[in-house]
Amino acid sequence: MRKSFFIFILFNLFAINLFPQIMTPERVVGMISNRFATIDNFYATFVERNGSRINYGNVISKNPNLFKLEYSAGTNGQQIYCNGKTLWIIFPQRKIVSEQTLNYGDAGAIYTKAGISRLTSKYNVNFYNERELKPINSFDGRELNIAGYDSSLYTAEDTRLAYHMLLTPKQASVDRTGFPTIHLWVDRDGMIIRILGISAINTPVEYLFDSIRYNLRLEEKTFTPEIPEEMQVLKDGLIPNN
Numbered sequence: 577m578r579k580s581f582f583i584f585i586l587f588n589l590f591a592i593n594l595f596p597q598i599m600t601p602e603r604v605v606g607m608i609s610n611r612f613a614t615i616d617n618f619y620a621t622f623v624e625r626n627g628s629r630i631n632y633g634n635v636i637s638k639n640p641n642l643f644k645l646e647y648s649a650g651t652n653g654q655q656i657y658c659n660g661k662t663l664w665i666i667f668p669q670r671k672i673v674s675e676q677t678l679n680y681g682d683a684g685a686i687y688t689k690a691g692i693s694r695l696t697s698k699y700n701v702n703f704y705n706e707r708e709l710k711p712i713n714s715f716d717g718r719e720l721n722i723a724g725y726d727s728s729l730y731t732a733e734d735t736r737l738a739y740h741m742l743l744t745p746k747q748a749s750v751d752r753t754g755f756p757t758i759h760l761w762v763d764r765d766g767m768i769i770r771i772l773g774i775s776a777i778n779t780p781v782e783y784l785f786d787s788i789r790y791n792l793r794l795e796e797k798t799f800t801p802e803i804p805e806e807m808q809v810l811k812d813g814l815i816p817n818n
Contacts (some may be wrong), residue, residue, distance in 0.1 A: 599708070601701045604739050604762055611766030612689045615639070619789045623730040625782040630729065639688045642799040659799040666801060673809045687768070699743035704759060709737035712761055712770060722778055730784055738763045738770065755781070
C-alpha cells in the first residue's frame, strides 16, 4: 500500500511537468492583478508615442494616483506632477505652469490593482495571437494598418519576453481612456511593460517601460513641484500646447 501511494505521488509530481497548465487570458489577468497587489510604487524609464511624435523620459508612480514624469528629449524638459489632488504641467522654457484641480475620488490609476480591475471590467481580454511568451521586438506593428507606424526605433533591441494581449470593449461605448483597441505586453511576473492604445481615428498612443524598480522609499513631496517665482501659474485653465 505504501509503495502504491509513493508511486501515485511521484506520478502526480511528474505530471505537473508533463502536462503544464494551458495559459489562458484569465490566468494572465490574474498574474497582472497579483503583481499590482504587491506594488506600492515603481520607477521606470519610458518611451512615449502619440501619433508620430516620440518622447523619452522617466516616471515615478505611487498608489493610488500619484506620479511624476520628467521628459529628457522632445518636450524641452517638460515635467508633470500629480499628488492625487492637483496636476501640474511645467514648461520650463516658456516659464509656464498649468495647475489643474483633480477629482479622482477613490479611483486609482491603471497601474494599480483597482485600475486593472476597472480596465478588465470594461474590456474583453484575449491573446493577440499566440499563447506564449514572445520577444517584444517580434511584433510587426505594420499589420495594425496605421499609416507610418513603425515601432522598431525603440523596440529593435528589446528582447524581453511578454504575453501580447488584445483588449476590446465589452460595450459600444468605452470609458474615458477613449481607446476602442488596446494592446498590452505582460511579462512573466505580471508587469505591463508595454501598452498601446489605438484611438477611434486610428492614432497610436503608446508607452514602453524599461529599467523598472519597485517599492522605493518615496516621500509625498516627491509628487509636488517647487515652482520658481518667475513661473506664470495658470490655474484650472486650458493646458497650453507645447
